[in-house]
Amino acid sequence: MTKTSNQMWGGRFQAGNDAIMEAINASIGFDQRMAAQDIQGSRAHAAMLAATGILTDTDAETIREGLLTVLSEIEAGTFPFSTALEDIHMNVEARLTDLIGPVAGRLHTARSRNDQVAVDFRLWTRDQVDASIEGIQQVMRAFIGQAEQGADWVMPGFTHLQTAQPVTWGHHMMAYVEMLGRDLSRFRDARARMNESPLGAAALAGTPYPIDRHMTAEALGFDRPMANSLDAVADRDFALEFLSNASICAMHLSRLSEELVIWSSAQFRFVKMSDRWSTGSSIMPQKRNPDAAELLRAKIGRIFGAHTALMMVMKGLPLTYSKDMQEDKEQVFDAADNFLLSLAAMSGMVADMSANTEALRASAASGFSTATDLADWLVRTLNLPFREAHHVTGALVAMAEAQDCDLPDLSLADMQAVNADITDDVFNVLTVEASVASRTSYGGTAPDNVRVQIARWTAELDG
Ligand code: ARG
Secondary structure (H helix, E strand, C coil): CCCCCCCCCHHCCCCCHHHHHHHHHCCCCHHHHHHHHHHHHHHHHHHHHHHHHCCCHHHHHHHHHHHHHHHHHHHHHHCCHHHHHHCCCHHHHHHHHHHHHHHHHHHHCCCCCCHHHHHHHHHHHHHHHHHHHHHHHHHHHHHHHHHHHCCCCCCEEEEEEEEEEEHHHHHHHHHHHHHHHHHHHHHHHHHHHEEEECCCCCCCCCCCCCCCHHHHHHCHHHCEECCCHHHHHHHHHHHHHHHHHHEEEEEEEHHHHHHHHHHHCCCCCCCCCCCCHHHHCCCCCHHHEHHHHHHHHHHHHHHHHHHHHHHHCCCCCCCCHHHHHHHHHHHHHHHCCCCCCCHHHHHHHHHHHHEHHHHHHHHHCCCCCCCHHHHHHHHHHHEEEEEEEEHHHHHHHHHHCCCCHHHCCEEEEEEEEHCCCCHHHHHHHHCHHHHHHHHHCCCCCCHHHHHHHHHHHHHHHCC
């Protein structure tokens, strides 16, 4: 099927595109999400063309007003998007022509869709980075709130998901604050790196017009224009960095989600997720499912998938622009939507969950969790080498196991049968409270340490 040639670039064509060519070529179905950025870029460009005398002030003003009308039509949902016009850039320009006539054609002076799409996508991604920074901070605040409540609540610390040593609830919550703090700094770093303007690179080589790239860069909130026009239209590393950072952060959220799934089970009962974040079963009335946590656990899959997909799109492309790069957007859009949704859900879930302090303490006290404290007491008080203390403690654990009791339940006589020098004082270190209170080394789980870290992060987030 043929039609008349494309009104934007069809000068040398006699016939229009095949319908299937039109379908595979069009990006308007998704890149209309960048409409606001496209118009923002065009307005900055038009103002610069007037300031440098490339356009008359009258033409620039007509274009400016026309663009505002186009924007209001898009916002109102009345804009006539057309697949035949391929993408957002040509849709906007065609509509501008309908509205203001041939002067619209002057807007594309000293510009190409190559630098235009690079600007639009960079601005769009920068917005997502800003929203991510906000979202991560919200999750951090939710964790800090939990840590404040339970700086000294005792829970089991795990390695291999086996009880290892008692830790505090606050310490566990603050571990995620540390992870998210690094995520935050990764997004901030990426923002600083991506905040350069590709506008004015034109098709790839720059332009003979006396444009002012510093002016457009500033108008669009960029720190400076990109220094190499080929690089400006060719790279998408800013989107990859966004996806990479989102993947790492989603990985952190996924680990926490897994913990929430385990902790909210009837076997653990460490936390109760609020009704707002749980669902029931249509057949089993007793059920209370942590669906939001499960979905969050899975979201990393599509976010990481988007990162891999874009890496594959970009990896073999010769400089500069190739149409392959139109495939850069959809997955980034999807990943960003799901990432921001994940952050919002996580901050709500964490803020709303309630810890079962009794179950946490009971679990912390089981599994001989203070065995290391006992060994340390033998080293400190009896001056045993740590290896020997480890051995003595092992024998005492075996004895408690045989008697079906915990370490603090052994009698002094039993303990002295293993090592005659043990005194009553040992019982002071065998409680879980004593165990966590003793771990005052920098970064350790002692409640006082936790409170110091809470104060540090609160100041950081508020500052
Ligand atoms: N829709 C295109 C994209 O998303 C815009 C750039 C087109 N440039 C070109 N030289 N055909 O990549």
